[in-house]
Amino acid sequence: MLTSPPATDYATDYKIWTWKGFQIAYQSQGTEGPAVVLIHGFGASFYHWRKNIPELAKTCRVYAIDLIGFGRSAKPIPLEQIDYTFETWSDQIADFCQEVVGESAFLVGNSIGCIAVMQAAVDHPDIARGLALINCSLRLLHDRKRVGQPWIKRAGAPVLQKILKQKWVGDFFFKRLAQPKTVRQILLKAYGRSEAVTDELIDLLMGAAKDEGAAAVFVAFTGYSQGPLPEDLFPKLPCPAIILWGEKDPWEPIALGKEFANYPQVKKFIPLPGVGHCPQDEAPELVNPILQDWIAEQA
Template identity: 65%
Template sequence: MSAATAIPVADCTWPWQGFPIRYQKAGTTGAPMLLIHGFGASSDHWRKNIPVLAETHQVYAIDLIGFGKSVKPFPGDPVTYTFETWGQLVVDFCRDVIGEATFLVGNSIGCIVALQAAIMEPAQVRGVAMLDCSLRLLHDRKRSTLPWYRGAPTPFFQKLLGIRPLGHFFFSRLARPKFIRNVLKQAYGREEAVTDELVDILIGPSKDEGAADVFLAFVRYSQGPIAEDLLPKLQCPALFIWGADDPWEPVELGREYANYPAVEDFIVLEGVGHCPQDEAPELVNPILQKWAVAH
């Protein structure tokens, strides 16, 4: 609950294909929004946005299967950790839980999930807002354009991580508060936003059974769609918000997405890094509210 708005946020569970999926919900009026987190995060990464957006909208935030407080099945049959899987999860959530066409708001890989869902079921999606969309620079097709000395090590590293004991050891070295804090300080333009609370939010789910295998499955996933595949097929309006200081997804590359017909605006936030919703919610929330109300 936000002290500023006093709008309660409900923590809920939804059974999807027999798997418990965690989501949060707030607000009772206005068009619905579904907030979709990035890799390694959860719906709690939107804690600074949910109560404020709920002043004008019905707001939902989901933990994708494999992340947050949602279940983390072993990769394979029946769950593969691909954008097609997450896209279907989002489509089903919009239909079965929300019950009407929804604005999708994503961060990082959550943007690709949102685009995938919008392509799969256009009638379920009113618009897509993307915050620092993942460029998927390690995708097979993109890596093939790099000089050999930059692209060649990635498959070798991915193959090593496929050795399960080695992969689990690697994950255990990463899933430590000090390491997570250092990574966040690199990714965030506003270092003061890297708090103990944020570190706890990200590291908590890493202790769950299956977390390491999900992490390794995605790190080794260099196929599937990229934004360049999906944007030309998009039938709803799109908005891009981008942190100018994002070291992972350079804004200079992201600007190319503004050229697609569905993209209405490309907004750059100075001094902000990879997670604008958490670093600069006072800037992001009004932009999202104004955009959604206009549609």
Template identity: 55%
Template structure:
């Protein structure tokens, strides 16, 4: 790894009147844009950008409503939906990168990447999905979850819709020890749950508007499922899955590998929901290999 690529440059981009944070590293090769999951930010790619930046133009973005990007009140004017975030990614490729890019995404970021590929296929060269969100709380998935969750989920979502209740609930979650405990569930390797990681999740949660964005998303049970978007994808897709993910079961993830767009799926034993951060030594070579091969075939 070269010293010059050790620290990404942090920049801002104005999108639809809002400030969007992104990080950039590397100046040669094809562009690669990393998209975080729910409650995370571009900092979740801090162990990947230096490696990707040695061979590619590497970017990581804070989706609107997350990280240090602006967090406007839901539906004033933007709704927090995959269509909105997909458009943000496409506009970033057009206005900032200036050319089609590969998208590397985690969790709900995978749905964002797929949505962008469907809405603007000319701007997405390929997608690497890490533990794609299956969206088990989606209204069309209710039959697949235990009966008590089928009954309780709509009730809880309605209760959280009351601002005072929802914001109090969020304030109980946005605390260091609670975040550490949640990460301890999501990560299989305890040593990966560092103070740096906890602060990277907590600090954006303490910014203005974070609670309203959180509550808008936990009540969002509509929109696309991955199996809706994968058949429409015109670019190659590769999948990485931490086998010990407690939130997105690998058994369900394997079904996504059956779609024609998917070129390969690699399962990582002993790894949880965020492989890029928990096991970068396994993830980075896979991503470099797949994208390098795709570039050589394209050339």
């Protein structure tokens, strides 16, 4: 079901798709060519693809969707109304392809969006023509990843997750985190190109942080240390994949990411020099041609 979006003070043109009774926001552009669906990372939204959509839309039908819990999409109460897991987002992406896109698509993800599109392709092979994974989340806080870490990290992360689940603590922590100055500092660490951290970007990311339920979603996902790891999903992929990786990513080290190139499903691993965790936003002039060429080769 599609309806017109509510008026907001910072959103541009977007559409609403109703999924399981919840409003899901997305943008679309382009009228010809293969379908491409773009999936953002943690704390982001379809706005993180604003530098990619117009260029890709020259030859493709492009859709950028907000995962439930993020951006302008609904933020249902964790556990009571919905589980914020990759299986949930997998179903959302698959249903979007079937109900809105109307056919299988090339799925492009950044960070945790990579895990979401891989899970979608594994669970629903008919909706994925190919995957492009940009700085895939390594899920270093996963329970299985902590086994070989120093004891302070093994013990500290679960304790912090448990503390944050106390509502007043989680709300307080999120309120302190969701400040323009703090968001800017985080982005300046994550981005290899500081000039890409603009006031516009911060305003767009801050918008959803004001929504009711945003803090609960943040706490729910930071406490999610189970579910799939990328190495669980790569062997099961039913379609080819390429990987793009910013060499200056401080969160997802490229040295670890390069190991994914060994899976036969991965056709290319492309390092991006001087770029951090979000290459699609930092260096669209590098990312867009790679995506366009890859889609043209596969289409």
